[in-house]
Each structure stands twice: as structure tokens, then as C-alpha cells.
Amino acid sequence: MKSTTRGTLAAVVTGIAATVGTAGPAVAAGTVPVPVPLGGVSTALDMEVPHLAAELPLVKPGAPDGPRYVTGRLLPDRALPQLPVSGGLPGLDARSPLPHVLGDGFDHVGVDAPASDLRALAPGLSVDAPLTAPRADNFGLPQAQLPEAGVLAPVLQTVTDANLTTGPGL
Template identity: 75%
Template sequence: MKPRTRGTLAAVVTGMAAAMGAASPAAAAGTVPVPVPLDGVEHSLNMEMPTIAAELPLPVPGAPDGPRYVEGRLLPDRALPQLPVSTGLPGANVRAPLPRLLGDRFDHVAVQAPAADVRALAPGLAVDAPLTAPNPDNFGLPDLKLPQAGVLAPMLRTVPGADIVMGPGL
């Protein structure tokens, strides 16, 4: 391989490693921070503006629970398995100044709602055929039975929370 080709390859690999390194903290955290820049408004109006930051969750699909084979049934227990999804509720951090009536200092009010984990399970389907397993008393032929169909209910689990704080300083 020529030295120029090696140098180009090294630069490409280094750039890809830097891009992967920059993306991995957000993926590892499960949320992406989103600051709202209000500095320009603060300087143009010459007044204290609130600080606003948000956290947007990254949905992560899980592996579906595979079909379960049950003795005496022709079809598996879950024909359409439920798909689990893990994500989070968006978080917010808002801090706004409140002018004091006496003095020139500012107090603040803050609302902090951290991103909360959400675990969801998509609906599934359980179906059984109108035939039984082969019956040796009936010369190996299956017997008839009523067909069965059921919907597996979806599930949603989360524990959201928020704090409202008032205090001195900005």
C-alpha cells in the first residue's frame, strides 16, 4: 500500500472514530440534551431571561418474546409476539428570574422535571386452530374444537416526577 493511501485511510478511520466517540455518550445516556439559547434576547433587551433546557429520549426497541409451544395446541401460544420498547418521557429544566421588590438582586423560580424511564409493550395476538393434536383413538386424525383468538393487552410503565424550587440568586 502506498504511503499516501495509508495516510488517507488513517484520516478516514480517525474521523469515523471521532464521530462514533461523539455520538456514544448521547446513546449511552438514553437522552439527548437540547439547550434553548436565549443569550441574544437577553443582551438585546438588557434583562435577565430564563434558562431553558430539555432532554429528548431515544427509543430503544427490545427483542420480542418468541412464540411458546404448548402441548396440545397446533399453533404456538403467541402467534404475533409483543414488542418491548424502552424510552423515556422528555425532561425539562426551566429556571426563571423573579425581581425582588426590595433591592437589586434577583430571586429565581425553577422547575426541574428529569427524563423518566418508560417501558412499553406493544399488543400481541394469541390464536389457536380449530383442530386438536392428532388423536390416536381417531386413527391419527385431529378432532374439531372451537377456534380461539385473544389479544394480549399493551402495557405502559413509568414514574414521572418534577420539582418546583424558589430561592435566592440566579
């Protein structure tokens, strides 16, 4: 193997290892931090600027409950099952300077809303055929019945939390 090929292969393996190494903690935490760098603006304008940071949740699909077979029906219950999805609502950490009316110092106003868990179920469908199952009292033939269709409503579950703060300094 040539030395250039070996060097290229080593660079690719190093890049993959670095990518996998940084993705691990974010997946374990369930959120990806997103800082907004405003330090350069603060230096260029020579003034206090807001501090912004966010957390974006990672969406994880779950395994759907399969169709349930019910005696006396031709079609299974929940023909289109609901898909569970877990993730979260995005988080926000923002602090903005608020100048004193009577003085030189700065106060701040801040909002801290951490990312919160969110569980959801997609809508599903439950239908029944216009025929019953074969019946022994009808010589093994099905009988006619009214067709049934139902939509399983989507479900959202979450608990949110946020803090509004004021105080001295940034």
C-alpha cells in the same frame, strides 16, 4: 496516492472519528442533552431571560419472546409476540425570572423534571385454530372446536419525578 486524495481521506476519517467520539457518551447515558441557547437574547434585550434545557431519551428495542409451543394446540401460543421497548420520558430543566413586587432583585420559578426510564411492551396476538391436535381416540384425526383469538394488552412501566422550586436569583 496523490496528496489531495490523502488529505480528503484524512478529513473523512477525522470526521468519522469525531462523530463516533461524541455519540459514545450519549449512548452510554441513554439521553441526549438539548440546551436552548438564550444568552444572545439576554444580551440583546439587556434583561434576564428564562433558562431552558431538555433531555431526550434514546429508544432501544429489545428481543421479543418467541412463540411458545403448547401441547394440544396446532398453533403456537403468542403467534405475534410482544416487542419490548425501553427508553424514557423526556426531561426538562426550566428556570424563569420572577420580578419582585417590592424591590429591584429577581426571584425565580423553576421546574426540574429529569428524564425517567420507561419500559413498554407492544400489543401481541394469541390465536388457536378451529381444529384440535390429532387424537389417538379419534383414529388420529383432529376434532372441530371453536377458534380462539386473544389480544395481549400493551404494557407501560415508569416512575416519574419532578421538582418545582422558587428562590432568589436565577
